């Protein structure tokens with residue numbers, strides 16, 4: 001079914017997938033209409049599509065190089081396929097050939113477009129175009145049934161005379177019809193995907209801190225920043241304005257996220273306290289060093305002859321507790337990484353630091369945590385407990401952000 005609503009795609013990010021079919025020539029007009037309406041359009045073509053229309057046509061119309069393959073080093077370096085999948089507000093495949101529908105149903109990821117569909121959170125929309133007999137074929141209809149069940153939207157096809165001379169269902173919708181439908185879908189998608197944190201300011205910390213001993217040495221920890229960065233990305237995808245204060249990590253800043261890079265706990269504290277007043281949600285995902293050397297040597301320390309060495313340490317400020325102690329604190333969320341007595345220690349931290357939510361994770365063992373790609377957490381509030389099973393950090397972050405958004409909204413309405 002085609003939505004009726006007349007919104008505008010201005011500023012929205014449309015990933016237009018083009019698979020192999022003669023209707024690909026209509027997609028050129030679709031790109032032109034989308035761009036004229038203010039959308040950002042990234043075209044991705046399958047190999048077969050390039051036999052019908054040259055990529056250069058779409059590059060000229062969209063103002064962006066067309067993405068063609070999974071293994072194009074320069075393209076991947078500019079924006080990797082997973083980032084590209086997350087970039088999109090909607091993935092529209094027009095035309096969607098019978099072959100592409102079959103591959104989508106099978107969950108294949110053997111080319112860029114099918115991989116993007118598999119990796120995306122955004123709504124996937126297909127505008128089929130094929131010969132009427134291929135459309136009617138039991139295999140195609142079965143593929144469409146499964147795809148619809150999975151939430152893929154199917155727009156068209158229209159009936160009429162086909163390029164092959166036959167007549168029947170299988171004509172791709174006209175570009176104007178697709179644009180109208182997309183306006184409505186983006187609006188609905190926007191509501192569903194962006195509403196949870198639309199207009200909300202989220203401040204996050206991530207990564208380790210480095211506490212200088214001398215010009216070449218520091219005290220650090222094993223935090224990779226992956227969890228904090230995944231949360232920043234998920235908060236952004238949920239519509240929030242996101243400021244990420246990060247310790248030294250090797251991760252790329254997620255698209256749309258503003259980042260301030262710091263090194264030490266005191267720098268992190270300073271930066272956070274400058275931005276915390278006025279923010280709505282604070283998430284402390286950084287592994288902040290509790291102590292720092294009492295003095296930073298201005299020259300590299302010498303070994304000397306002694307068999308031991310003592311380093312005096314002093315306490316660092318607690319960033320999370322400082323935010324929670326503000327006169328009008330944001331909704332504050334902290335982490336508790338524990339090696340033992342996870343629940344009891346996390347609850348004690350919740351009370352002592354005065355935060356709204358603690359996300360407790362076991363460090364070490366099978367449950368992931370520091371410097372891993374997977375993690376499992378327990379969300380604890382003063383009166384609630386919810387477990388999130390071991391899963392990839394990106395997926396976990398999205399689930400956590402959805403849960404935080406619910407609780408943040410509930411608190412605002414009480």
Ligand code: C5P
Nearest residue numbers: 284285286288317318319320334335336
């Ligand atoms: O006390 P502990 O370090 O276990 O608490 C962990 C939580 O407190 C994390 O959310 C961490 O980001 C935050 N924290 C902080 N500043 C510190 C120490 C911890 O913000 N100096």
